[in-house]
Amino acid sequence: MSTLTRPSATEEPTRARPGRLRGLLWLMVRQHRAVLIACAAAVLIGGALIIHQRGAMLDEAHAAGWPATPVDDLDGGRRMRLSETFNSYAVYVGYLPLLFGVFLGAPLLAADQESGTARLVTTQSVPRSRWLLWKVGFALGLVAVTTAILGALLTWYWHAARPFVSGDWLEGTIFNNTGPVLLTTALFTTSLGIVIGALVRRAVTAMTLTFFGAFAFSVVFDYLKPHLATPRRIAFPLESSQPAVLDGASQVDQWIGTASGKLYGWGTCVDNASPERCRAQKGIVNTVWDYFGYDQMATLQWTAAALLTAGSMVLLALTVWRARRQAF
Secondary structure, eight states, X not given: OOOOOOOOGGGSOOOOOTTOOOHHHHHHHHHXXXXXXHHHHIXXXXXXXXXXXXXHHHHHHHHTTTTTSOGGGSOHHHHHHHHHHHHHHHHHHHTHHHHHIIIIIHHXXXXXXXXXXXXXXXXXXXXXXXXXXXXXXXXXXXXXXXXXXXXXXXXXXXXXXXGGOOSOTTTSHHHHHSXXXXXHHHHHHHHHHHHHHHHHOOHHHHHHHHHHHHHHHHHHHHXXXXXXXXXXXXXXXXXXXXXGGGXXXXXXXXXXXXXXXXXXXXXXXXXXXXXXXXXXXXXXXXXXXXXXXXXXXHHHHHHHHHHHHHHHHHHHHHHHHHHHHSOO
16 A cells, blocks of 8 residues: 655745846846945935935025026125036036946956856856846946936936036036936946956956046047037127127137138237237138037037947947857
C-alpha cells in the first residue's frame, strides 16, 4: 500500500513576490542606487527651492509696486538681488550635464568591464545586446527625467524673472539651462561619457576624459550658438538712444555705417583728433546692430536641441558598435 506524501514547504518552488524588482531592472537599481537617490534628492529639493524662490521673488516685486511701477524705477539694489538670485539657481542647474557625463555616463560601461561584472552578467543567460540596452536606457531615462523636471521649473522661473534679470540671454546660462537645451545637453554629455567609457574600459580614466571632453564641448557650443539662426539687422541714428525693438535683444555684432549702408568698424575714427569731423567726411550717421530678438530664442533653442539629439544618437550608435565587437 502506497502512501501519498505532500512535498515539504522547502521543496515548493519559490515565486517572486508581486511588486518586487527582478532581473536586469533589479541589477540596474542595485548598481546605481546612489545615483538614483541623488537624482531624487536633486529633483525634490531643487524643485522645491525653485518654486519657493519664484514665489518669493514675485512677492518682493509686487510689494515694491511692480508691475504698476516700471522695473527701471525700482530700487537698483533690489533689481540686482533678484537678478543674482535667479542667475545663481541657473548656474547650479547648469552643472547637471557635466555631473551626469562624468559620474554616470563615463563609469556606466567602463566600471562593469573593469570589474568583470559585464562578463558575469552576459554569461548568465543574458544576451550582450539586452544588457547593453538596459544599461544605456536606464542611464538616459534617469538623466531625461531629472533634467526635464528641473529644466521645466527653471524655465517657469525665468519667464517670471525675465524683467529683472540683467545680462544677455544668449551668452549667459539662461539659454543653456532653459527650454529643451538642458535636457538634450545632459543626454549628449552622458552619451559622450558612455562612449568614452566603452572605448577606454577604465572608469577613472573615462571620467577624467569625459570632464575635459565636456568642457571642450561647452566652448564649441558657445561659439556655435550665434550661428544657429540668421540674426536681424537694424540701423538707427548714431547719437540717438536704442529703439524699443532692441529691448531684451541679444547683440551679435555692432558697426557704424553711412546712410547708403556702407559699414565701418565700431572703432573707426575713435583715435582721430576730431572724431566728429572724421565721421562726417566718411558719411557715418548710423549705429548698426546685428541681433537676435527675444522672440527668436525658442527657434535657437530647438535648433540646438535637434543638433544635440543627433549628436547623442551618433555617440550611442558608436557605443553599441564598439560594445558588441569587443570582448569582455
